[in-house]
Amino acid sequence: MFAVSDLHDAFPDHIVHQPELGSGGYKSAYLATRNGQDVVLKITRNEVPRAWDRADGVGAEGRVAQELRILADVESPRVVSIIDGPHMVKIDGRPHLYYEETYLPGGTLADAVRTGPISREGVIAIGLDVLDGITALWDQLKVVHRDIKPSNIGFDHDGRAVLFDLGTAYDPEVTDQTDTGDIAPKTSMYAAPEQFQPREGVQPDFRTDFFALGISLLESRLGRHPFVTASTTMNAYFAAVQAVRLSDLVSMGVEDSLARALLRCVQFNVSRRHKTIESLRVDLENAS
Amino acid sequence: MTMHLQYGYGPGERVKSMASHPVIGRAILSPTDQGPDKMHEAATELRDLGLEAMLDPQSYIYGPNIGAVARKHEENGLVFPEMSWSQRPTITTEMIEKVGRINDIVGTIVRIAPSPMLSSFADVWTPLSIQLARAASDAWGPDLTLATIAVEETAFSDRHRVDAWLDAATTLEVRGFYLLVQRSNTSYPPAPWAAETLANLMSAIHVLSELNDYEVHWGYSDLEGLLGLAAGATAIATGWSHTLRQFSTAKWIPRTGGRQPAMRYPMRSILSVPLVTEAEALLRTSMRTELFDTDEVAVRMAEGFDGVDLLEYHLRYMNWLADMVAELHGSSRETALNSLTQMIDTALGLISATEVSQRVALPPSYRGRLQNQRTAIDIFRDREGI
Numbered sequence: 001m002f003a004v005s006d007l008h009d010a011f012p013d014h015i016v017h018q019p020e021l022g023s024g025g026y027k028s029a030y031l032a033t034r035n036g037q038d039v040v041l042k043i044t045r046n047e048v049p050r051a052w053d054r055a056d057g058v059g060a061e062g063r064v065a066q067e068l069r070i071l072a073d074v075e076s077p078r079v080v081s082i083i084d085g086p087h088m089v090k091i092d093g094r095p096h097l098y099y100e101e102t103y104l105p106g107g108t109l110a111d112a113v114r115t116g117p118i119s120r121e122g123v124i125a126i127g128l129d130v131l132d133g134i135t136a137l138w139d140q141l142k143v144v145h146r147d148i149k150p151s152n153i154g155f156d157h158d159g160r161a162v163l164f165d166l167g168t169a170y171d172p173e174v175t176d177q178t179d180t181g182d183i184a185p186k187t188s189m190y191a192a193p194e195q196f197q198p199r200e201g202v203q204p205d206f207r208t209d210f211f212a213l214g215i216s217l218l219e220s221r222l223g224r225h226p227f228v229t230a231s232t233t234m235n236a237y238f239a240a241v242q243a244v245r246l247s248d249l250v251s252m253g254v255e256d257s258l259a260r261a262l263l264r265c266v267q268f269n270v271s272r273r274h275k276t277i278e279s280l281r282v283d284l285e286n287a288s
Numbered sequence: 289m290t291m292h293l294q295y296g297y298g299p300g301e302r303v304k305s306m307a308s309h310p311v312i313g314r315a316i317l318s319p320t321d322q323g324p325d326k327m328h329e330a331a332t333e334l335r336d337l338g339l340e341a342m343l344d345p346q347s348y349i350y351g352p353n354i355g356a357v358a359r360k361h362e363e364n365g366l367v368f369p370e371m372s373w374s375q376r377p378t379i380t381t382e383m384i385e386k387v388g389r390i391n392d393i394v395g396t397i398v399r400i401a402p403s404p405m406l407s408s409f410a411d412v413w414t415p416l417s418i419q420l421a422r423a424a425s426d427a428w429g430p431d432l433t434l435a436t437i438a439v440e441e442t443a444f445s446d447r448h449r450v451d452a453w454l455d456a457a458t459t460l461e462v463r464g465f466y467l468l469v470q471r472s473n474t475s476y477p478p479a480p481w482a483a484e485t486l487a488n489l490m491s492a493i494h495v496l497s498e499l500n501d502y503e504v505h506w507g508y509s510d511l512e513g514l515l516g517l518a519a520g521a522t523a524i525a526t527g528w529s530h531t532l533r534q535f536s537t538a539k540w541i542p543r544t545g546g547r548q549p550a551m552r553y554p555m556r557s558i559l560s561v562p563l564v565t566e567a568e569a570l571l572r573t574s575m576r577t578e579l580f581d582t583d584e585v586a587v588r589m590a591e592g593f594d595g596v597d598l599l600e601y602h603l604r605y606m607n608w609l610a611d612m613v614a615e616l617h618g619s620s621r622e623t624a625l626n627s628l629t630q631m632i633d634t635a636l637g638l639i640s641a642t643e644v645s646q647r648v649a650l651p652p653s654y655r656g657r658l659q660n661q662r663t664a665i666d667i668f669r670d671r672e673g674i
Contacts, residue, residue: 199455200415246673264499271454275500 001028002043002091010091016041022151024167026064031103038103039083043096064097067166070143071101076136078129080104080154080164104162106155109220113150117223120255120288126153127217127261127284129161134213135277137169138206144170146204148212149190150219170204189228190215193238193268207273210280214265221254226266242268258287289517289617289624290314291610292342292525294508294532295330297321302528302599306606307337311613314340316400316507316525319366319390320358320540327364327394343394344507345387347371347402347420348438348468349540351413354405356540364390371404373412380416384423399428400466403436405537408443409453421460430461434505438468438535441481444488454495464503464522465496468535476530476549477561478510480657486512486664487671490519494672497521498621508535511559511609515661517616518624519668526609528602551601553593554608555579558642559635560654561605564593573646578638621674625665632662 001023007016007030014032021029021040032041044064064086071082085099109126112118118126130153137143145152145166152165192211194202218226226249227240244266249259261283267273274280293306293315306312315334317327331341349356350368361367365386370379383402391399401424404413421435435457444450457465469489473479481489496502497520504521506513510533513524526532530549531539553567554560557579562570570579571588580588596604612631616624639655642648668674 194455199452202455202459205459269451269455269495271451271458271495272499275458 006092010089010096011041014041024165027167032100034100038105039100040080040103041098041100043089043091043098045096064167066169068099070137070141070166070169074136074140074143076133076140077156078133078160078162079136079166080162101164102156102162104154104156104164106157106159108151108155109153109161109216110150112155113220113223117253118220120221120258123217123221123258124284124288126161126220127213128281130163130213130216131277131281131284133161133163134206134209137163137166138277144204144206145209145212146170146191146195147187148209148216149187150216153216170208188234189225189237192270193241194270196234196238199270202270205270206277207270210265210273211267214262218249218254218262218266221258222252226252238268241266255287261287289521289613289619290523291513291613292316292505292507292523293339293606294318294525294527295321296527296529296532302602302606303334304337305603306610307334307339309607309610309614311610311617312339314342314523314525317341317343317394319343319346319364320360323360323363324390324393327390331394331396340398341394341396342398342400342434343391343396344400344466345390345402345436346540347383347387348405348436349537351404354537354541356537357542358540366390368402371416373404373416375416380419380423383420384427387424388427398432398434398463399424400434401425401436401462403438405470406437406439406443408440408446409449411443414453414456418456418460421462425460425462431463433462434464434466434503435460435462436466436468438470440470441472441485444469444485444492445482447484447488447491450488450492454492457496458500458502462502464505467493467504467506467516467521468508469506470536471534474531474534474536474538476533477552477653478512478534478657480653480660481512481664483660483663483667486515486660487667490515490664490668491671493519493521494668508532510534511657512661513609514612514616514628515664515668517613518621518628518665520621524609524613526606528606533605548598551593551596551598552605553596553601554605556608556612557635558638558650558654559631559658560639560650561608562650562654564596566648566650568593569648570642570646573642573648575638575642575646579642625669625674629662629665632658632665636662 001020004018014034017031021031027042027044030041032039068086081102083100083102086097088095089098137145145163147165147168154162154164156162190212192208194208227237246259246263249263250256264274290313291311293303293312295315295318317330322330334341345366346358347368349358350371368383387402401421403417403420406413406417425433493504493516497504505523505525506516506521507525509524509526516524551564552561553564555562576585616627636658639650
């Protein structure tokens with residue numbers, strides 16, 4: 001987190017609101033107002049976790065550059081856009097990179113879930129929006145987001161879901177093709193099993209994002225993570241994912257048709273998830 | 289759900305006899321047994337009969353420690369002595385070109401990609417198998433390419449390895465898969481499959497076909513092929529001789545001698561292929577009307593089994609299996625599995641009854657085979673929620 005006075009000095013054209021909206025491994029995000037428009041100001045921090053340096057062959061600097069390239073190239077209202085940047089700025093005498101993204105005034109899905117379960121119709125609508133974002137990333141750039149989770153799904157002025165934070169995306173043009181993501185940054189509670197245990201001969205594709213989307217949508221419907229509690233170990237988590245059946249999801253309170261669609265998303269093996277983006281779209285549409 | 293004719297040596301009149309069966313739509317030619325001209329001729333003849341020809345490139349017989357020989361492979365330009373798990377990309381390209389060339393001559397539409405034989409799904413040859421499928425798809429187009437999976441039966445005993453392989457296989461852009469499972473024991477009738485292994489094979493078929501929309505063509509299949517169809521396979525392929533009903537590269541290993549196979553009499557009621565002598569014993573029991581069709585009882589009581597020659601046995605076998613494929617054709621997974629379960633339970637009941645009340649003891653492997661199939665269906669259904 002940067003000092004308020006340092007930000008004020010570094011960004012004289014912006015009103016930088018406090019506290020920060022959030023922070024990831026190597027960036028902080030602030031709501032800022034420039035020329036009367038609300039934007040998200042993303043600023044790289046000096047400290048970069050050592051474990052991420054060279055993770056999946058990208059490295060922190062490369063990761064930022066990759067995220068910016070993806071944001072600039074992808075054309076979809078369901079993926080956040082870059083408004084300005086990147087630029088260099090000195091904060092407290094040290095150089096930092098910053099850029100502006102579209103501000104999502106509706107908050108995040110994580111905020112919404114904190115207030116309780118989301119209706120079936122709401123979950124399906126969010127799922128279809130995020131699927132549009134996954135489609136745009138894959139069809140246009142062959143990019144896999146790899147970090148879909150409720151805190152990376154926001155809502156725009158119209159209440160439509162928008163995918164953001166592509167800092168850990170898998171981009172075959174940049175990412176080492178031989179690395180399938182075993183040490184790449186991920187969020188354990190949402191990451192697909194193959195992000196922990198790379199499969200020989202398997203390059204990540206959109207089906208990896210289906211897993212995280214499935215977990216996020218189940219969490220949205222239930223108001224809690226479907227498999228994880230405070231005391232769940234990773235082994236227990238994987239065991240639960242491998243053992244889950246339709247009846248388990250239904251008994252948790254997920255409607256049968258929605259449970260069927262999401263059960264395929266959260267399959268441990270990629271080969272058991274939806275084969276195509278279209279087939280998941282059809283399943284979600286039929287789940288209402 | 290259809291059935292293909294698996295070609296081998298001496299198809300003769302058998303093809304014409306089977307071509308009109310409603311579930312027969314394709315034939316898989318064997319470049320071991322026919323040269324380019326004969327295969328082209330066969331493909332034309334098949335087309336005239338309303339069937340489509342495919343060609344199994346049989347590359348799985350090459351590789352160390354197999355010692356196989358295929359009579360007409362050289363003539364067909366299908367010899368691959370240079371195949372190696374670490375082969376250069378140019379060799380892979382050449383292999384696809386060779387297979388493409390003979391397919392051009394024969395005039396096939398859908399083409400089967402070459403593959404090495406895999407001893408397990410973690411075999412060093414597995415990446416080459418995937419690579420050959422990718423190269424074939426690039427050369428011939430995804431819609432016209434079937435990837436080959438030629439693998440030892442024991443590979444299916446490790447479910448996690450199968451699942452990991454499926455994760456890689458489902459990244460392939462191909463029309464489907466030509467599945468060949470090498471049996472450890474090639475005696476006939478086929479030895480019982482381990483139930484868990486068979487269930488894992490059914491699950492693999494289900495994942496490929498039902499969950500990923502690939503065609504699955506199970507070659508050199510026998511009765512177990514019906515379980516594959518119920519799990520989602522597009523087609524099974526079987527042939528007239530015993531070596532065309534279960535896959536083994538031993539078929540290509542030169543041997544001296546050999547003998548005429550014992551005459552058998554496929555029976556729908558007991559889902560088995562008993563020896564003619566065993567069928568005769570069953571005909572003499574008071575359960576004959578439960579074991580044989582009414583017409584059959586009349587004919588066999590009058591004529592006995594002396595007239596059953598090799599040709600009749602082969603055709604009877606092919607029709608026996610094709611009729612059962614027709615019974616499953618068009619059914620949902622659930623209905624097909626229910627029908628199969630019922631057929632197996634009835635057969636097991638009749639086998640028990642002949643032993644207990646009629647004192648006709650059939651070889652235990654007949655019952656064992658069916659019992660393991662039954663268990664495999666239960667494991668598969670429970671696992672897949674069908």
